[in-house]
Amino acid sequence: xxxxxxxxxxxxxxxxxxxxxxxxxxxxxxxxxxxxxxxxxxxxxxxxxxxxxxxxxxxxxxxxxxxxxxxxxxxxxxxxxxxxxxxxxxxxxxxxxxxxxxxxxxxxxxxxxxxxxxxxxxxxxxxxxxxxxxxxxxxxxxxxxxxxxxxxxxxxxxxxxxxxxxxxxxxxxxxxxxxxxxxxxxxxxxxxxxxxxxxxxxxxxxxxxxxxxxxxxxxxxxxxxxxxxxxxxxxxxxxxxxxxxxxxxxxxxxxxxxxxxxxxxxxxxxxxxxxxxxxxxxxxxxxxxxxxxxxxxxxxxxxxxxxxxxxxxxxxxxxxxxxxxxxxxxxxxxxxxxxxxxxxxxxxxxxxxxxxxxxxxxxxxxxxxxxxxxxxxxx
Amino acid sequence: xxxxxxxxxxxxxxxxxxxxxxxxxxxxxxxxxxxxxxxxxxxxxxxxxxxxxxxxxxxxxxxxxxxxxxxxxxxxxxxxxxxxxxxxxxxxxxxxxxxxxxxxxxxxxxxxxxxxxxxxxxxxxxxxxxxxxxxxxxxxxxxxxxxxxxxxxxxxxxxxxxxxxxxxxxxxxxxxxxxxxxxxxxxxxxxxxxxxxxxxxxxxxxxxxxxxxxxxxxxxxxxxxxxxxxxxxxxxxxxxxxxxxxxxxxxxxxxxxxxxxxxxxxxxxxxxxxxxxxxxxxxxxxxxxxxxxxxxxxxxxxxxxxxxxxxxxxxxxxxxxxxxxxxxxxxxxxxxxxxxxxxxxxxxxxxxxxxxxxxxxxxxxxxxxxxxxxxxxxx
Ligand SMILES: [Zn+2]
Ligand SMILES: [Zn+2]
Numbered sequence: 001x002x003x004x005x006x007x008x009x010x011x012x013x014x015x016x017x018x019x020x021x022x023x024x025x026x027x028x029x030x031x032x033x034x035x036x037x038x039x040x041x042x043x044x045x046x047x048x049x050x051x052x053x054x055x056x057x058x059x060x061x062x063x064x065x066x067x068x069x070x071x072x073x074x075x076x077x078x079x080x081x082x083x084x085x086x087x088x089x090x091x092x093x094x095x096x097x098x099x100x101x102x103x104x105x106x107x108x109x110x111x112x113x114x115x116x117x118x119x120x121x122x123x124x125x126x127x128x129x130x131x132x133x134x135x136x137x138x139x140x141x142x143x144x145x146x147x148x149x150x151x152x153x154x155x156x157x158x159x160x161x162x163x164x165x166x167x168x169x170x171x172x173x174x175x176x177x178x179x180x181x182x183x184x185x186x187x188x189x190x191x192x193x194x195x196x197x198x199x200x201x202x203x204x205x206x207x208x209x210x211x212x213x214x215x216x217x218x219x220x221x222x223x224x225x226x227x228x229x230x231x232x233x234x235x236x237x238x239x240x241x242x243x244x245x246x247x248x249x250x251x252x253x254x255x256x257x258x259x260x261x262x263x264x265x266x267x268x269x270x271x272x273x274x275x276x277x278x279x280x281x282x283x284x285x286x287x288x289x290x291x292x293x294x295x296x297x298x299x300x301x302x303x304x305x306x307x308x309x310x311x312x313x314x315x316x317x318x319x320x321x322x323x324x325x326x327x328x329x330x331x332x333x334x335x336x337x338x339x340x341x342x343x344x345x346x347x348x349x350x351x352x353x354x355x356x357x358x359x360x361x362x363x364x365x366x367x368x369x370x371x372x373x374x375x376x377x378x379x
Numbered sequence: 380x381x382x383x384x385x386x387x388x389x390x391x392x393x394x395x396x397x398x399x400x401x402x403x404x405x406x407x408x409x410x411x412x413x414x415x416x417x418x419x420x421x422x423x424x425x426x427x428x429x430x431x432x433x434x435x436x437x438x439x440x441x442x443x444x445x446x447x448x449x450x451x452x453x454x455x456x457x458x459x460x461x462x463x464x465x466x467x468x469x470x471x472x473x474x475x476x477x478x479x480x481x482x483x484x485x486x487x488x489x490x491x492x493x494x495x496x497x498x499x500x501x502x503x504x505x506x507x508x509x510x511x512x513x514x515x516x517x518x519x520x521x522x523x524x525x526x527x528x529x530x531x532x533x534x535x536x537x538x539x540x541x542x543x544x545x546x547x548x549x550x551x552x553x554x555x556x557x558x559x560x561x562x563x564x565x566x567x568x569x570x571x572x573x574x575x576x577x578x579x580x581x582x583x584x585x586x587x588x589x590x591x592x593x594x595x596x597x598x599x600x601x602x603x604x605x606x607x608x609x610x611x612x613x614x615x616x617x618x619x620x621x622x623x624x625x626x627x628x629x630x631x632x633x634x635x636x637x638x639x640x641x642x643x644x645x646x647x648x649x650x651x652x653x654x655x656x657x658x659x660x661x662x663x664x665x666x667x668x669x670x671x672x673x674x675x676x677x678x679x680x681x682x683x684x685x686x687x688x689x690x691x692x693x694x695x696x697x698x699x700x701x702x703x704x705x706x707x708x709x710x711x712x713x714x715x716x717x718x719x720x721x722x723x724x725x726x727x728x729x730x731x732x733x734x735x736x737x738x739x740x741x742x743x744x745x746x747x748x749x750x751x752x753x754x755x756x757x758x
Contacts, residue, residue, distance in 0.1 A: 070700040321449040
């Protein structure tokens with residue numbers, strides 16, 4: 001039996017969005033779901049206890065970063081990533097591919113893998129499908145990702161086609177190199193940019209192999225939102241119904257809803273945690289920059305409609321003060337709220353699917369958040 | 380009735396240390412006690428919930444810093460410091476004097492008060508006994524401190540005598556200017572450096588006025604440890620038995636025990652939190668620099684004899700990794716442990732007083748901590 005199973009519970013009659021259930025060696029959770037990002041074996045400023053309290057079931061951690069610091073051998077010696085960081089929920093690790101292509105300037109792609117330089121020390125490194133599997137096997141994540149090439153946006157059709165074909169060949173090597181298929185599930189990543197024929201090619205290649213789930217990569221890399229939605233429109237129908245679908249790197253509230261409507265089950269993004277450390281919050285009434293001077297004497301919560309621990313106990317004035325003074329507790333409070341906000345949004349999305357009204361929910365949410373305003377500002 | 384009361388429960392037969400009970404408008408706690416420092420209305424990296432969980436009853440906050448950021452008017456508008464920072468335990472605020480004398484280069488002392496420059500903006504500022512009272516009344520702390528002059532160490536006898544006399548005159552003005560004596564208690568500060576005659580003069584002046592408690596200032600400012608103990612030896616007997624005694628700025632484990640033995644009831648210091656953010660921990664076996672390379676694969680807790688949440692759940696290897704990566708969760712973990720360590724030490728001190736064996740406890744603790752070694756390294 002696969003380490004990861006997906007069960008489709010129901011489809012929203014209004015939108016086609018999927019309500020499902022994913023089971024990993026560390027638990028079962030309902031989908032669609034948002035995964036907080038814990039790059040270096042910690043979701044910045046949060047404790048695992050905080051994440052539990054806010055209702056997170058699964059987090060993402062970055063293979064590339066853990067490989068460099070502290071090194072996957074140390075994590076393995078600790079008994080795996082769960083034990084190392086004291087998190088007994090589920091963990092998904094990416095393959096390192098995205099960081100190799102986004103953080104490193106000097107890189108050379110060849111059939112065997114990618115040569116590049118460590119973004120901290122400048123040291124020469126090499127990552128390949130086999131190496132990415134070995135590291136993730138050492139980390140012991142519940143869900144591993146195949147090592148893929150992440151082309152820039154935009155990319156020429158010719159370049160993208162070569163890349164998709166290479167990614168398919170690498171995917172096969174990943175399946176072969178995966179050392180613990182009973183304990184860890186491996187997801188394939190569909191690439192192809194904005195090209196429908198290449199997404200089809202990539203999906204056909206990958207679904208012909210036995211992956212535990214499928215991700216859609218190469219989106220949220222700078223393309224306009226309608227391009228992302230269009231790509232999802234023609235890509236998700238190419239994926240099997242009985243496996244989880246993961247849209248990588250997406251975490252703005254509108255895109256989470258629009259992704260769910262297009263059949264996505266899992267999302268991750270550093271957005272909520274990154275903007276939190278800059279004093280920006282997501283609220284039911286839209287974006288709120290709590291560090292702004294106008295909140296200096298505002299003794300209301302970040303979001304009056306939020307029932308999170310932060311909104312029940314702390315004011316905008318206090319949080320603004322902390323952030324203005326660079327006090328880490330301020331970043332804890334905004335991070336906690338933002339993550340809670342997205343986890344709650346996903347609970348609302350799941351409820352709306354159950355009630356066959358995700359389309360209505362989208363309209364209500366967009367209206368209140370302000371996405372329908374002509375000058376709507378996203379992140 | 381005074382806002383602050385002190386009840387002497389018993390005296391250690393072996394050492395003369397006092398077991399007591401302090402009651403403030405926000406609760407009752409046993410003494411001797413250690414107060415974590417929350418400079419800017421936050422104990423760096425900690426939440427008030429963390430402080431509650433580790434057993435803190437009273438914290439200290441800094442008048443000077445809160446006056447500049449966010450401004451005492453904002454704290455007052457929030458309903459006072461307790462509400463502003465969501466802390467319902469007791470709070471002691473200092474007078475701002477220490478920061479004026481330690482952070483500011485350009486200062487001019489005159490009878491009315493001190494002219495100096497804001498250490499952040501360079502703006503010209505003026506602090507006086509009346510102003511220090513007004514700010515602390517706005518903050519609404521349970522225990523306020525009189526505005527005193529903090530002379531450098533060492534200082535000439537002549538300079539120190541003038542300073543002590545001025546501090547006594549300022550103390551009277553503080554008592555007069557204190558606007559909420561029923562809701563907030565005011566402590567006087569005995570100065571006089573290492574001069575016995577001046578400590579006597581200062582104590583006589585101050586105990587002739589009606590303060591709710593007495594602090595000993597001007598120690599832990601660079602003098603050798605035996606000088607501090609000697610000054611305590613001749614100063615604490617000058618203070619009334621029915622009021623709390625607070626030794627300012629002391630937080631190393633040996634000095635907490637030696638201070639308690641000399642009749643001190645309250646202590647505060649940034650030491651445990653400051654060294655924590657540098658990756659240094661206090662443990663039952665002595666100082667441990669967890670960021671050191673030798674802990675990279677050490678999967679034991681910071682202190683095997685500690686029962687705090689951190690030591691029950693996190694390893695040296697993980698904490699070292701976080702701190703090496705400047706992840707704030709690492710600083711949370713070391714800060715939590717260090718504060719827990721000192722709060723527990725004070726619980727042990729109180730227990731030893733109850734059992735008339737604080738002298739024995741001192742010997743046992745010093746031996747295990749390593750203070751008796753010839754090359755003993757303190758902080
Ligand atoms: Zn909230
Ligand atoms: Zn501990």
